[in-house]
Amino acid sequence: MVRASDVAARSLLPVALLMLVATAPPGQGASISVPAADVAVITNPESAAETRILVRFDLPEELAGTTIEFAVVEFRACAVTSDAAGMLTVDVFPVTTEWSGDAAAWADGWSGAGGDFDRSLHAVWTAAAGENSVVRFDVTTFARAWASGARPNNGMIVLAAVEGAGGVEPDGAAGGPAFPTLTVYYTAAERHGRR
Numbered sequence: 001m002v003r004a005s006d007v008a009a010r011s012l013l014p015v016a017l018l019m020l021v022a023t024a025p026p027g028q029g030a031s032i033s034v035p036a037a038d039v040a041v042i043t044n045p046e047s048a049a050e051t052r053i054l055v056r057f058d059l060p061e062e063l064a065g066t067t068i069e070f071a072v073v074e075f076r077a078c079a080v081t082s083d084a085a086g087m088l089t090v091d092v093f094p095v096t097t098e099w100s101g102d103a104a105a106w107a108d109g110w111s112g113a114g115g116d117f118d119r120s121l122h123a124v125w126t127a128a129a130g131e132n133s134v135v136r137f138d139v140t141t142f143a144r145a146w147a148s149g150a151r152p153n154n155g156m157i158v159l160a161a162v163e164g165a166g167g168v169e170p171d172g173a174a175g176g177p178a179f180p181t182l183t184v185y186y187t188a189a190e191r192h193g194r195r
Contacts, residue, residue, distance in 0.1 A: 029069050029187040032060055035173055036180040040104035041169050044114065047082050051167030052115060054095065056155025057182040063147050066186040071143035073156070074136045075180040079127040081166035082118065085130040089161040090168055092137045093117035094145070095154040116155045124161065131171050143184055 034051060037058040044050040055073070072091070081088035092172045116175040121141060127133035135158070145151035160166050170179060 006128060029184060031185045031187050032062065033181050033183040034058065034060060036182070038099075038101040038172065040099070042104055042106045042115065043108055043167075047164060049082065049166050050160065050164055051080070051169055053158040053168060053180075054099055054101070054115065054155060054168065055158070055180045056095075056099075056153065058179075059143070059147055059153065059184075063184060066147075067189070068140060068144045068147060068186050069156055070185040071138070071140045071182060072136055073139050073180055073182050074128060075090040076132070076171050077127060077135045077168040078131045078171040079129045079133045079166065079168045081129045081160075083165060084127070085152045087126050088129055088133075088166050088168065089124060090135065090158055091122045091124055091161045092139065092156050092158050093119060093122045094142050094151060095157050098152075098154055114159070117157045126155045127168060129166075132173075133168070134180045135168060137146075137184070143182070 034057055038054075040054040040057045042052050042054065057073075070138045079088045079090075095117050099109060099115075103109065123137040123139060125135050125137055127135050137156075139156065139157075142151070142156060146153040148178060158168060178193045
């Protein structure tokens with residue numbers, strides 16, 4: 001059960017995340033941006049407003065052996081919500097089951113309808129309803145786990161924080177990054193024994 005106080009507390013998180021995005025990257029590292037390797041939008045057949053985005057990124061080889069300082073996913077979206085204030089709080093979770101964009105569906109291929117994902121690890125963002133909403137997630141923990149092999153890279157799922165409250169879909173109508181992009185800021189490993 002989601003309490004109103006939980007939703008109110010979550011709505012403050014995007015402000016902190018925006019400040020974090022504004023201060024990233026760390027001063028002495030490098031960065032790389034990669035487009036999504038696979039994307040799918042799945043919709044609940046019982047509620048057309050309830051949509052979820054599945055997205056997976058292939059991590060570039062140059063991240064091997066580096067220290068990932070910060071990783072962010074960003075895209076423009078069309079947000080649909082039943083909230084009177086016109087705001088939609090969305091979560092992103094790591095997916096626990098392999099999937100393919102051309103075969104992804106709400107109920108097929110999962111142990112539970114709507115996708116299999118780890119609810120113990122997530123990031124939060126609040127988007128304004130309508131087209132051209134910007135969605136950003138700090139996915140540093142996800143990227144570190146994928147790069148180290150601690151977690152299989154099955155991508156992530158984006159869904160409304162309150163079940164049945166709405167959903168988001170990538171939207172490129174107004175320009176900007178419609179297709180989700182992962183930007184990773186990293187520091188190369190020190191080489192010992194150089195002369």
